[in-house]
Amino acid sequence: MxxxxxxxxxxxxxxxxxxxxxxxxxxxxxxxxxxxxxxxxxxxxxxxxxxxxxxxxxxxxxCPFSSSAPNEDDIAKQYYAETCEHHPQAGYYKGVYVGHVAEDEFRTRGSSGGMGTWVLHELLDKKRVDYVIHVRSETADKDLNNIPFKYQVSRTLDEVRLGGKSRYYPIELSQVLKTVRDQPGRYAVVGVPCFIKSVRLLQAQDPILAERIKYCVGLVCGHLKSAHYAESLAWQMGIPPSELEAIDFRIKDPSQPANRYSTYAKGPSGEKVVPTNNLFGADWGAGTFKYKACDFCDDVFAETADVVLGDAWLPEYVQDSDGTNVVITRNSDIQLLIENARNDGRLALDDLSIEKAVQSQDAGLRHRKISIGYRLHCEKEANAWVPTKRTKPSRTLNPRHEMKRQRLRTELRDLSHKSFLVAKKTGDLSVYTTAMTPVYNRYLIQKRSFLRRTYFLVKKTLKAMIGR
Ligand SMILES: Cc1cc2nc3c(=O)[nH]c(=O)nc-3n(C[C@H](O)[C@H](O)[C@H](O)COP(=O)(O)OP(=O)(O)OC[C@H]3O[C@@H](n4cnc5c(N)ncnc54)[C@H](O)[C@@H]3O)c2cc1C
Ligand code: SF4
Incomplete structure (x- = not known):
């Protein structure tokens, strides 16, 4: 065997x-x-x-991508089925909120409303945990944005505050989880959905991790990026990969909506800040430098986490450049901490319907929960092994042109990895941009025709409704 x-x-x-x-x-x-x-x-x-x-x-x-592991529904059911409602797209939910942190500098120093750092800080401050496992620069005492970013164990409130901002950068859990095994105490850990699933699977096998990790804080996730993503942005800003010292992917621009943020990069020649939309490969939907695994993950709302935080990508909130969170709680302790802080005026949160929370991640959910069936089918057609997912492989997608978009995204993902590696070896960024541009242009044409078709469909439906 x-x-x-x-x-x-x-x-x-x-x-x-x-x-x-x-x-x-x-x-x-x-x-x-x-x-x-x-x-x-x-x-x-x-x-x-x-x-x-x-x-x-x-x-x-x-392993979160193994067919032998329980899926997100099986895991989440054990933790939340008795106390939470369930939504097919968002998983279990107790409280659903939209807003931001109103105290201190959490919001200014966070990617969106600052709730990510605040929840960890509050758990430590209110003595619910002794340690926080989060992602921060290895040399945060010198510069918060210095690379590499790593999972680290923090035990003071000051250290926790150093861990704000979304790091679209590779990280891994093995070192910090070994620390948890060696160092008694109560821990909270933050992570993207597949990482929190890994923690849950480890807890099912390791009684020490099960006992010590008290809270899992999830981040809504589109996908993970390789280290080359950071390098590709900085290189376009005049800082070649070997000189990249620090990067911040989420600089808020007060003159722009929240989704028009900028990128900061630092090298020996100085610092640069450029609107992220002006940088090639930063179109999140195109999925450059994405891990292949992310195209085979069907969890957007970190369904196995005690609380999940994301950006409120909703028209009502996106105009506020300071950033706004969407928050879903599943754990009663965290729910209580949030409710108490809201009553004290430390959090500016409104109740939100679960449907609105789901709407805030519409594009990600379509890609991850629906189109995954077609991507599984394509892999199977090529006689490749595929992980068993909650969505079954599907020969077709509706509308049909969505299939072409999926194929282009896969091509962009693979080509970005390959062409950037050659660009680095030859010291020539244009190797990457020249290889990618024709495929990206085809992707844009396809996307525009999709938007046009959707516009006419909505117009036709509204006309029919008004006429009725
Ligand atoms: C790879 C990635 C993809 C994401 N995709 C989406 C998306 O598609 N839609 C959406 O709404 N939101 C997404 N998010 C979440 C979003 O970017 C914000 O992190 C979230 O809204 C919390 O912001 P905040 O201001 O409340 O938190 P902050 O105060 O900025 O705190 C962020 C917390 O996340 C931790 N962290 C940072 N980077 C990582 C990482 N790579 N892995 C684990 N923990 C990390 C930090 O240590 C900190 O505790 C993503 C985040 C990441 C890291
Ligand atoms: S690192 Fe994580 S995803 Fe990769 S094989 Fe190990 S458990 Fe699976």
Whole structure:
């Protein structure tokens, strides 16, 4: 019989579905190590040498992309089914809010409304946990935006405050989770949906992690980016990859809506800030530098987390350049902390319907929860192994031209990794932009025709309704 670690290697890892979360490297005597590959993505690598005492039982069951692990519904049900309502797109929910932090500098120093850092800070401040596991610069004492960004364990409120902002940059959990095993205490961890799923799967196998990790704080997620994403933006700003020292992907521009943020980059020659929309490859929908695994994940609202925070991409809120959060709670303690702070005026939050919260992530949900069926079908057609997902493979998509868009996104994803690697090797950024531009132009034409068709469809429907 094939060993569990070998099976994980032969399926998830060999077929490119590893998101580099680090879960498989956490068990003692694990044969897996997490290393950065030539595309700037963290990946699990298996040590082929026979290791005495290696435990084989369950590596597949702790990988978020393995077909042998329970899915997000199975996991979330155990935690939230008794106390929460359920929505097919957002998972379980208790409180649903929109707004921002009103105290201190959380909002100014956050990507959107500052709730991400605030929830962790509040858990520590109110003594619900002893430690916070979050993502911050390894040298945050010198510059908050210095690369690399890493998962780190913080134990003071000041340290927690250093961990604001979304880092569209590869990170992995194995080192910090080993610290949790070695250092007794109560922990809160923040992560994107697949990383929180990994934590839950590890907790199911490791009683120490189950006992010590008290709260999981989720981030709404579109997808993860390789390190080359940061390098590609900075290079366009005149800072080549070898000189990139610091980056902030979410600089708020007071003259623009919240979704028109800028990118800051620093190299030895100085600092630059450029509107992100002016940089090639920053169109989030095109999915450049995306991990392949992200195209095979159907969790947008971190369905296994105790609370999830995202951007309120809704017309009513997007005009406010300071940033606004959408928040869904699932855990009663966190719900109470939020309600108390709202009553004290420390949080400026309004109740939101779950339908509105879902609407705020409309594009991401269509890509992740619906179109995933077609992407699974395409992989199967090519006789490749695919992970079992909650959505079944689907030969077709409605509207039909959506299939072309999916194929173009896949092409852009793969081509960005390959062409940027060559650009770096040759020291010539134009290798990347020249390879990508024709495919991106086809993608834009397809997108515009999709928007035009949608516009006429809505117009026709409204006309029919008014005429009625
Ligand atoms: C890769 C990625 C993709 C995202 N995609 C979407 C999306 O499609 N739609 C949407 O609405 N929101 C998305 N978000 C979330 C959004 O960018 C904000 O992080 C969220 O709105 C919280 O902002 P804030 O101001 O409340 O938090 P902040 O106060 O800025 O705190 C952010 C928290 O997230 C942690 N963090 C930062 N980077 C990472 C990381 N890579 N992995 C784990 N933790 C991290 C920080 O340590 C901090 O605790 C994404 C975030 C990431 C990291
Ligand atoms: S996704 Fe995570 S658990 Fe799965 S193989 Fe990669 S690093 Fe290991």
């Amino acid at each position: 094939i060993n569990s670690h070998q099976a994980l290697s032969d399926t998830v890892i060999s077929n490119g579905y590893c998101v580099g979360c680090g879960a498989c490297a956490v068990p003692e005597q694990s044969p897996f190590k997490i290393l950065m590959d030539s595309y700037g993505q963290y990946r699990a690598h298996m040590d082929d040498s026979p290791v005495f005492g290696r435990t084989d039982s369950s590596y597949e069951e702790l």
